[in-house]
Amino acid sequence: SHKEQRRAMSETNKEEATKETPPEPKKQKMSIEESPDSEWPEAWFMVEEGVEDQKKMNRQEPNKPATVEALRGLGIKYWKMDADAFDYPVKAVPWDPKDAVDPRLSAIRDDRGYSYADIISIRPDLLPGYDEKVKSFFEEHIHDAEEIRYILDGSGFFDVRDKDDKWIRIHVKKGDLMTLPEGIYHRFTCDETDYIKAMRLFIGQPVWTPFNRPQEDHPSRKAYVSTYIEVEEKKEE
Secondary structure, three states: OHHHHHHHHHHHHHHHHHHOOOOOOOOOOOOOOOOOHHHOOOEEEEOOOOOOOOOOOOEOOOOOEOOHHHHHHOOOEEEEOOOOOOOOOOOEOOOOHHHOOOHHHHHHHHHHOOOEEEEEEEOOOOOOOHHHHHHHHOOOEEOOOOEEEEEEEEEEEEEEEOOOOOEEEEEEEOOEEEEEOOOOOEEEEEOOOOOEEEEEEEOOOOOOOOEEOOOOOOHHHHHHHHHHHHHHHHHHO
8 A cells, every 4th residue: 555655765864864974063162252352452532632643642631541342342343462473474474374384373274264464564674665664554544345453563552432432442462363343434454562463354355445434325334334333322321
């Protein structure tokens, strides 16, 4: 009968299924938690009456610190790394992120999908046209992708706009790995040491195009505003 045939086929299918090799267990991604607040770089609100020397601290009087909570609220992520434990070239464009021997860096790279990296050193004797380059980095701009920087040596400042359009200055130093979200208004400068060596990481093919302010109609800016600024305004209502 049809019923018996169906039952026989069903039994055969079950037997076949049990013969199949079990699927390979999926390789677990190792997610590296961000660093605790106590390890984040120092950050403060900048003077509001214009910056005479971009490389100076430019703190308000008295100093007005910016909290890690405020930085996280702007979409910034941060990991404290051990830059002393591993050697990196002075310059490598590109530098294959698969060459990372630091297991922590490898885990962050894999977890976040960074497939491109390079290493650059910004110092008067290493970068032709140093003064002009540093001035151009200080133009306020956005990118249409996340910005990832791992400071391998030296130090400098990332300035970011907060939700009220005030400048927050973040003093990044050796061992700091920080990401700025796509669409945030920011700028960069060396500090008075005139030296920073950084690894730039990127998902896919690198595009370093800066879009100078104003960029209110740029899709990346719109996405940033809706994700971080309008969300905060709704919370306050």
